[in-house]
Amino acid sequence: MACAQEAPARREASEPGVKAAFLYKFASYVEWPASAFAGPNSPFVIGVLGAEEVASELERIVQGKSVHGHPAAMRRVKEGESLAGVHVLFVGRGLMNLRGILRGAQQPGTLLVTDVDRGLEMGSAINFVFADDRVGFEVSVEAAERNGLKISSRMLNVARRVVSR
Amino acid sequence: MTFQDHIRRSLRTRVMLLVLVTTVSALLLSGAGLVIYDLRSYERQWTNDMVATAEIVARASAPALAFNDRRTASGDLSVLRTRSRILGAALYTRDGELFATYQQPGMKIPFPDHPEPNGYSVAGDQMVVFRRVVENNEPIGTVYLRTLYRPYDRLRDYLTIIVGVMVASFAAAALFSGWLQSAVTRPILEVARVARDVREKRDYSLRAPKSTEDEIGELVDAFNEMLAEAGRRAEAMREADRRKDEFLATLAHELRNPLAPIRNALEILRLTKDDPERSRVAREMMERQLVQMVRLVDDLLDVSRITTGKLAVRKAVVDLQGIVRDAIETVRPFIEARRHVLDVRMDDEVIRVEADRTRLGQVFSNLLNNAAKYTHPGGRIELSVSREGSAAVVRVKDNGIGLAPESLGAIFEMFVQVDRSLERSQAGLGVGLTLARRLVELHEGDLQVASEGTGKGSQFTVRLPLALGNLAKDPAAAAEAATHPTSRRVLIADDNEDFAASLADLLSANGHDVRVVHDGQQALEVAPAFEPQVAFLDIGMPKVHGYELARRLRALPQTTRCVLVAVTGWGQEDDRRRARDAGFDRHLVKPVDPRQVAAIVEGY
Numbered sequence: 001m002a003c004a005q006e007a008p009a010r011r012e013a014s015e016p017g018v019k020a021a022f023l024y025k026f027a028s029y030v031e032w033p034a035s036a037f038a039g040p041n042s043p044f045v046i047g048v049l050g051a052e053e054v055a056s057e058l059e060r061i062v063q064g065k066s067v068h069g070h071p072a073a074m075r076r077v078k079e080g081e082s083l084a085g086v087h088v089l090f091v092g093r094g095l096m097n098l099r100g101i102l103r104g105a106q107q108p109g110t111l112l113v114t115d116v117d118r119g120l121e122m123g124s125a126i127n128f129v130f131a132d133d134r135v136g137f138e139v140s141v142e143a144a145e146r147n148g149l150k151i152s153s154r155m156l157n158v159a160r161r162v163v164s165r
Numbered sequence: 166m167t168f169q170d171h172i173r174r175s176l177r178t179r180v181m182l183l184v185l186v187t188t189v190s191a192l193l194l195s196g197a198g199l200v201i202y203d204l205r206s207y208e209r210q211w212t213n214d215m216v217a218t219a220e221i222v223a224r225a226s227a228p229a230l231a232f233n234d235r236r237t238a239s240g241d242l243s244v245l246r247t248r249s250r251i252l253g254a255a256l257y258t259r260d261g262e263l264f265a266t267y268q269q270p271g272m273k274i275p276f277p278d279h280p281e282p283n284g285y286s287v288a289g290d291q292m293v294v295f296r297r298v299v300e301n302n303e304p305i306g307t308v309y310l311r312t313l314y315r316p317y318d319r320l321r322d323y324l325t326i327i328v329g330v331m332v333a334s335f336a337a338a339a340l341f342s343g344w345l346q347s348a349v350t351r352p353i354l355e356v357a358r359v360a361r362d363v364r365e366k367r368d369y370s371l372r373a374p375k376s377t378e379d380e381i382g383e384l385v386d387a388f389n390e391m392l393a394e395a396g397r398r399a400e401a402m403r404e405a406d407r408r409k410d411e412f413l414a415t416l417a418h419e420l421r422n423p424l425a426p427i428r429n430a431l432e433i434l435r436l437t438k439d440d441p442e443r444s445r446v447a448r449e450m451m452e453r454q455l456v457q458m459v460r461l462v463d464d465l466l467d468v469s470r471i472t473t474g475k476l477a478v479r480k481a482v483v484d485l486q487g488i489v490r491d492a493i494e495t496v497r498p499f500i501e502a503r504r505h506v507l508d509v510r511m512d513d514e515v516i517r518v519e520a521d522r523t524r525l526g527q528v529f530s531n532l533l534n535n536a537a538k539y540t541h542p543g544g545r546i547e548l549s550v551s552r553e554g555s556a557a558v559v560r561v562k563d564n565g566i567g568l569a570p571e572s573l574g575a576i577f578e579m580f581v582q583v584d585r586s587l588e589r590s591q592a593g594l595g596v597g598l599t600l601a602r603r604l605v606e607l608h609e610g611d612l613q614v615a616s617e618g619t620g621k622g623s624q625f626t627v628r629l630p631l632a633l634g635n636l637a638k639d640p641a642a643a644a645e646a647a648t649h650p651t652s653r654r655v656l657i658a659d660d661n662e663d664f665a666a667s668l669a670d671l672l673s674a675n676g677h678d679v680r681v682v683h684d685g686q687q688a689l690e691v692a693p694a695f696e697p698q699v700a701f702l703d704i705g706m707p708k709v710h711g712y713e714l715a716r717r718l719r720a721l722p723q724t725t726r727c728v729l730v731a732v733t734g735w736g737q738e739d740d741r742r743r744a745r746d747a748g749f750d751r752h753l754v755k756p757v758d759p760r761q762v763a764a765i766v767e768g769y
Contacts, residue, residue, distance in 0.1 A: 022232060025231045025300070025301075029228065065303075066302075134233060135233070136232070137232070152228075154224075154225075154228045155228050155232075158228045158229055158231075158232045158234045158237050
């Protein structure tokens, strides 16, 4: 029988850094409809709401990168701001009206990512979880599809929990 | 025997060697080519396969690497357990840290601390592959694969196959050469064996067996035909040998036969000096025996001429009846002695043929002699001379012992005598008919024999072409000359005094004027004054020999027209030619026939 062994764990990067990296990486495993972009050179926008540490990490990460052929960009989003042109929206955990924000953020072409318990149940497509001393995530295929997005099965392999219809 | 000798001597070995060398070199060449090609393509294929595997692993484990999920990464790697040749695998993070590993159960392989760039390397029987994991055009880690790489296993398999094919080829070559031996070498060896047997046993009836219709079969046929031919020749040689042996025995006997009566006669002469009558009888007996011996020796010379092909005739236009009459006179004593009746019928008209008088006479006397010999005493011999169309025909028929049909052809062969039971004193040498036929042929005629069978007599027929012109001489004048011999001046030069004296006596008795000298010098001294009309010159004389003497006499005005006759013990054609060249008109061989001498002197 094959035996797999884990390599010795290395010191984890800072949690906001890991989350920022994951946010950027999620984009590779999700398919957006062509209508989500204004033009071939319009940017791929990752919006961050209420998580400054993640925002600043992410800002560094996307520098000079591109996603699906579009230059990647990070945008700090404020509550009540228009979400037009935002492809990924990360909503931090310290917000009061999380549920309301999420509801308002539901729109085609936007992938909602949360970082709270029962995040998926509140309507996000991906929710960060922390277990076994490392950052993981869970996925709701249903929520993504509602907004017209397809999540790659390769990513689902790595997810802690997958919710589908 | 060295190996080279063996190869040179055995066709089978050569063929087998050829097949083997061809097969082995073809196998080795093609095998080597295939192995090289296969090892290269094996390496390429295996490398491609491993790179593809690494690529698949990279793609599958990209999310696990991206999202730092070691458990999933390990699970992804463990899929490789289905590939038994992959000994181990590992994933490294983008920073080069070991992220997840896999190794085959029971294996303990060291993983490198740091990943290397894309590529592969071979070490021993293992291959190591590194492959970058790329997601969204960014390297996020490295896949490491360690696999078994054993091209030599394939090499070994190939060698096994080649050796197997070689063994099969050897077997095929052995079978093939075996077959070839039965088809080619065996018949040839058989021919060689028969040839050896024939040589050892002298048995020409042996034949090589023929088993095929191909080129070998032709060889066997040709060989057998050659054997048959060799057999026929050997048989012919044996037969010729046998006849020669018989001939020698006969010759010895025949030569010895007359000696006893001659010795007796000499004794009688010695004892009866005073009794002229008994002396005469003894002399006559000696004369007859001498004639017999001379005939034998003449026959011998003729045999020699026939076998060397030097029998020649000198032709002139002659009358056939005259020749036949002479022949009858020669044989008549013998015919009368055997109490035969001789019935002669000749055309009145003179038949002229172009012939050598002496030689043609010999033919007829041989035929008559034969008829008399092979007819029981008191028989009947018929002889006829006639003209049939453009041919002159002479028939000699007897009622004697005849011939069996199968002997008809054989009697003309040299030394053949049909009836050996005959009284030996009459047997002769068995060359008479051979000589007769040869002589007739030299006259452009032919000699045939017919017999109705043994005991029913036989008939010999000579056909000769008629002469175109008339007889050269006027017959009346010839008769005149024969009946009225005139006196001639004759010179005899011979160092054998007895011979010279006896010849002189003979000629003097016929009324000729004879001078005798005993060497060439004397002859030259006497000749100018004596002016001989005919000269009998010995060849082997002291001082001046016959040939030289003839040349000098021809040069003298007094003897330039003299008839020169060479008298020698040598009658070969070569001697006759030398005599002619020296200027001689005639050539006589000792002992000379007195009648011939008379004919020459009187014919002048």
